[in-house]
Amino acid sequence: MIDITQLLILGVVVALGYFVFNGSRHDPREPPLVISGIPILGHIFGILWYGVDHWGNQAKKHPGQPIISLDMFFTKFYVITSPDLMQAVQRNAKTLSFEPLLFFSAKNISGISNQRTLNLLKERDAGGEGLSSKILHAMTPALSGKALDKMNIQMIQLLRPFIEKLGESSIFDLYEWCKDATIAASTEAAYGPMNPYKDKAWKGRRRAANAILKYFQDGGHNQASELTTMRLKISIESGFTLEEYSKLEVGTLLGLVSNTIPAMFWCLFDLYYRQKLLDEIREEIQANALIIATDGTYRINLTAIREQCPLLLSTFQEILRTRTNSAPTRLVLKDTLLADEYLLKAGNTVSIVSELVAQRPEVWGETSGVFNERRFMNSGEKKESRRVGGFLTFGLSPTICPGRHFASSEILLLVAMVILRYDISPVGGVWKEPKIAASMVSIMGPIKEKFLVEASARKEYAGIKWGFHVEEDRNRTSIDIPQMEEQSPLYEAARSGDLGFVMILIKNGANIH
């Protein structure tokens, strides 16, 4: 029988062995190694418990270090908190790449196991055909210009009935309402009237893949957005079967809604919670973005919201900034000397913790934790200049979210109409922040409990009919995304991904080449 003393001795021996082992495989030129209190598996437990917040928690304990190493036993994570090193990552886009994460996401989210199909998806540098990144490159044009206008028009038609219903319902769960509205509007905008997600019987990965397969077999894509038709065309031309492609397509739902739902919720929460700001923004929309049509309908003009409502736009960005836990992530493909100082070894992962970058004096410094609705205003009395690393909610170029214009339109239109037409108050009267759920697929703080509210129609608009107005080709949101210093060909190939992939990566081991 082992007694407590023997157990303690065993623990000390294991810990010593771990430190010696760690020390031997840590090059002194690598960023300083942060040892977990629990030997061997400490950082793995940390990630499982706190999710990606574990990196930030560790970096907070070493505020003087612009970069640290966390040993996960089978791989290392380099955690960056300085804007200079963030830019150094951008300059080394060829060796610090997002591309392998795309393959991992496609493989793990879709459940594709066929080797031939996986090889089609795998990046070229790793011996595959590079289909994942080819599809992603094509997503940027499919989510801008005329293709975006078409999606926006479909999306707003679907949002309106949800907004109308607010006047009828008594008490409802605001988060669930955001979820229903976003899923209905986003999926129909992408897939058209034969939307495979219309009927909720698709729940579950296999069922969803079957529903999508049937949708394609029935020709649903003939009335769909360019986003859907382009992805299908590229994949089939590259050698995918329709069955395998339907599995891959299941993952698109995550991109379409996983961040938009919580972002929409927080926008409503943060505005209704601040009555004075709410009134100012209502006035701004009323004065600049409300059209009264000849038939008496009141229409919210999306272009005017983007171009003539600076306070709403700045507030929107500030809400996204303060509510995100984004951490743009790259894989080290080849040994890389970052900023001539830190050795990043191939097979490991680099992650930039946006919350901590924002706290650096050269970014937002002491004001980073303060909600300032005018922070992103380009005009007006309280102008603040752009800061490198000040806004990482949509990623970091060359890997930025291709859906940001669509998501912004959806949230801004819905929020503008809801706040003009309704007063909303929480049941119990107090705006208490709900608890956040640890998420593998969302960086916008999805909540893990109900948030019950009551809505009442505002008297000044009694009896008015409402609609939206979208002008073609003028619907991109101007948002501060840190660009590369020089626009390289890589910039053209702007790519993006989801933090959940990092978890998938941990599960699979990072040594992917």
Ligand code: HEM
């Ligand atoms: C408020 C809403 C959204 C936020 C905050 C957001 C944020 C992000 C971020 C941070 C990334 C990763 C970039 C990186 O790692 O550097 C990303 C990737 C991506 N986003 Fe978004 N996004 C949103 C909405 C959307 C929408 C509506 C779509 C689709 C129409 C979309 C499609 C994608 C895609 C396809 C990727 C790449 C992931 C993949 O390859 O599967 N996103 N997004």
